[in-house]
Amino acid sequence: MSTDSTQAAQRILDLRTELDGHNQRYYVLDQPSIPDAEYDRLFRELQALEAAHPDLISVDSPTQRVGGAPRAGFTEVRHEVPMLSLGNAFAEADMLDFDRRVREGLADDLPPGDLFGGGAEVEYVCEPKLDGLAVSLLYVEGQLVRGATRGDGSTGEDISANVRTVRNIPLKLQGSGWPAVLEVRGEVFMAKAGFDALNQRQLESGAKPFANPRNAAAGSLRQLDSKITASRPLAFCCYGIGQVEGELPDTQLGILQTLQTWGVPISLELYLARGIDACQAYYQRIGAKREALPYEIDGVVFKVNNLAWQRELGFRAREPRWAIAHKFPAMEELTELLDVEFQVGRTGAVTPVARLKPVKVAGVMVANATLHNMDEVARLGLMIGDTVIIRRAGDVIPQVVQVVLERRPLDARAVEIPASCPVCGSHVERTQLVKRSKGKESFSAGSIYRCVGRLACQAQLKQAIIHFVSRRAMDIDGLGEKSVEQLVDLGLVQSPADLYRLQFDQLVGLEGFAELSSNNLLAAIDNSRKPELARFIYALGIPDVGEETAKVLARSLASLERIKRALPEVLTYLPDVGLEVAHEIHEFFSDAHNQNVIEQLGQVLDIQGQGELGAEFAACTTLAGLLDKLHIPSLGPTGAKTLASKFGESLPKLLEADWLDLRQTLSEKPANAVREFFSVAEQRERALKIEAQLREFGMHWESEKRVVAGLPLAGQTWVLTGTLELMSREHAKAKLEALGAKVAGSVSAKTHCVVAGPGAGSKLAKASELGLRVLDEAGFVEQLQALGVTP
Missing domain, CATH: 3.40.50.10190 (BRCT domain)
Incomplete structure (x- = not known):
């Protein structure tokens, strides 16, 4: 071998070792030590060296995870040690019975119980039951030589090319001391975030999204084209072993911890419990954090820790006597879609809601489910009368995830959006999406249908009032949803301002209102007459304006009048206010109906916290910044600065400039773009209007700067x-x-x-x-x- 080849071989070996280490830290330990860009650089260097020296490519190289050419089909693999399924427990009594059987089966081996009659306790290894696809990984002399599905337990399918693409599966075991033959068993799964991203890509490409992460993982792992598998966000977690030729620890926990030292990923939630009570406590803990886990689980697996005891307990039928899966209540069930009704929200959004034949899902009886919008109805291909799969996760509102087409009845009916609001009869229109880029606007149909009735629609009025009085808004205690609905239904409240005109005689005697509660409510309403500006802005319910944005508006502009009149481009000077939100704010305050509501509220409220513009925003702008916000085609930040300097930081002088002045300052393309942009009267007027408002607010570059008083915890x-x-x-x-x-x-x-x-x-x-x-x-x-x- 030449010197160059020897050096290349050594560098390839070094790169593989380094990349394997980074893969272990990133995919298994979740502790990356280098940026993605540096990893990519090392990976590309290895690819280039292997391309130049193809004779040095090996199957355990990190570059071989990308997948190969599609195959005609999978070959069968016979498992030397059968991959058996587990028995299931669905209630605490089942677990107690399992533990009793284990202790009875080990009666001759267990130490005697205590003097107070307590029985001997068995140690169990506990871990979440991942909802994925069981696979077998065969290592010979530390090299991954085969991957297989569980199949029927005795025979599976050879998916070696596909498992090699799973990033956290080691192609070569780390360290030393591993058995000559070692079969690692575990679950290939897809994390929730990866599943969501995959489905988003499916939708964008016009493909059908997957129903759940398990289906996505199984479908990805059984692709004949391993390049498709490589593109999917799959992960592996080991839960045990099969065939072994060599020495391993004599406990379940010891084996898993040893496998981890060789680079095999195991569950981060692994736990050793002593006795059935500790097992039950672990089951409750995992159940409580189930929704917070980054992956789907459907229960908890318990295994006797002592391997000798496992062998003594043995098997029955097709499941071990020494292990059990304590399942969580089912999160998905089949039921019938009886009808689709439409609800109207605070902003007028008309939302379809599924009315279902009641079914118990995850321990809760479900009769309704969200359908989000009509685009979701179309995506599901949903019809009234269909049999559907309902999913409920924790406290999340149940949703329809799939239609069982083979059960569709002949009299199934299409779901149609109503032409008129089901509450007030006003027209229902489809919203438009506005995309703004480089000063241009493009329109497309939105997914939301909206009732145009505003506060004349009782549904919108009720939701608007409920939001207005909520704790984080005006904080009027004593006005729950039922009370608000009653006041609106009786015509006592037709606008938020009407709350401040309520009288004792109007309240007392209503359902839920005796003398004391009526006086308490009136006192709470009176106490809210002097809201801070931020609370008031949030209470108005401006689309996309939450508490934090309301605080930014109040702290920065410090005046309701300035907020009401602020142009979108001016609003974008404020922190965390993008152009889309800025347009939402501007359009809200430009609406005649909203202006009327705010005027009425101004007559009954004394809004606090108003004053001078925030000091950090005084003289905070530049002419170059203004030009950049106008999104003039072909004019970047550098060109904007050059123009501003050339024309003495004066917008009027720039607008009066002739072609020669522009051409002497900029190259031909941006000079033409600036000239054409300002030749449109509407765009000239918009620029001047923005500058005038910046000057009026004190934000203009010629305004007086003010000293910003440093806040002691700023930046923390x-x-x-x-x-x-x-x-x-x-x-x-x-x-x-x-x-x-x-x-x-x-x-x-x-x-x-x-x-x-x-x-x-x-x-x-x-x-x-x-x-x-x-x-x-x-x-x-x-x-x-x-x-x-x-x-």
Whole structure:
């Protein structure tokens, strides 16, 4: 071998070792140590070297995960050790019975119970039951030589080319000491995020989306074209072994931990429980965090830890006596779609709702399910009378995930959107989507149908009032949904402003309103007459404007009048306000009906927190920035700066410039673009109008700059967790935000401090793990006082 070939062979070996290590850290340990770009550079270098030296390519190279040419079909694989299924437990009694049978089967081996009659306890290895496809991976001398499906337990299909594309399956075992022959068994699955992304790609390409992650994983792994498998976000988790020629530990847990040292991924939730009570507690813990797990599970698997005891217990029929799967209540069930009705929401959206033949799903009786919108109805191909699959996950609203076409009755009826609002009879129209880019707008049909009745529609009025009085909005205690519906139905409230005109005589005697509750409600309404500007903006229910955006608007523009009149381009100078949201805000305040409602509210409310423009926004703009926001074709930020400098930071001078002035400043294409853009009178007027408003608000580059008073916690991220006893979480959040801090809902390495009250759980644990600063409530109060803030 020449010197060049020797060097190439060594570099290829080094790259493979390095990339294998990065794959282990990224896909198995979830602890990447290099950026994706650096990984890609190393990978491309390996690809180039192998292309130049094809004789040095080996099957365990990271480059061989991309898949090969399609095959005609799968060959059969006979399992030397059968891949048996597990028995199932569906209730606590089933688990108690399983443990009793295990202890009876091991009566001669178990130590005696205690003096108080307690029986001897068995150690069980516990782990979540992944909802995927069982596979077998055969390693010979540490090399992956074959992958197979479980099949019927005795015979499966050879899917070697496909399992090689699964990123966290080691093509070569790490370390040393592995048996000469080692069969690893586990589950190939698809994480929830990967499944959602895959379905989005399916929809964008016009392909049919998958019904659930398990179907997606199974379908991906059984592709004859392994390149398709390689493109799917699959992962593997080991749960045991099959055929072995060599030495391994004598416990289930010991084997799994040893496999992990060789690079085989195992469950991060693996747990050793002593006795059935500990098993039941683990089942409850995993059930509680089921929705937070990044993958789907359908139960918990329990296995006797001692391998000698496993052998002694043996098997019955086609399942081991030493293991069981305690299943969670079913999350999917079949039922019949009886009808589709339409509900009207706060913004007038007319939403289809499935009325179902009642069926129990995940332990809850379900009679209704969301259909989202008519595009979803079309995607499902749904007809009234169909048999459908209903899915319910945790507290998520049940949804229809699939139609069973072979059960469709002959009299099935199409689902049609009503022409008139089912509540008020107003016209129902389909919304339009507006896409804005480089100063241009394009329109397409939206997925939402909307009633045009606004507050004349009782459904919209009720939802608008419910939002208006909610705790995070105007915070009017005593006005629940039923009370709001009653007031609207009786005609006592036809606008949010009518709440402030309610009298005692109108309330007392209504359902739920005695003398005390009537007085309490009137007092709560009266106490809300002086809302902070941010609360008022949020209470208006502007589309896409949540609490945080409302706070940004109030803190930045500091005036309802400025917010009402702000042009979209001006709003985009504010943090976290994009062009689409800016247009939503501008269109809301431009609407005559909304103007009337706000005017009425202005007569009964005294809005607080208004004053001068936020100091950081005084003189915050430049002419170059304004030109950039106009999205003039072919004019980038650098060209905009050149123009602004050339014309003395004066927009009028720029507008008066002739072709020669422009051509001396810019190259031909952007100069032509600027000239053509401003030759349109409407666009000239828009630019001047934006500049005039920037000047009026004090944001213009010629406006007076103001000193920004530094907030002591500016730039810091805090997290609140647990129960605070001296103040509410909302109160604590408001104090922190007033000091300049951002209050986040999750803990990360960027978190500055965590305030932990009694009952703090995973967030406190993560903060401790990351070594973050943690304060109890007393320490938090001391911190506030030290910063001059009254708790």
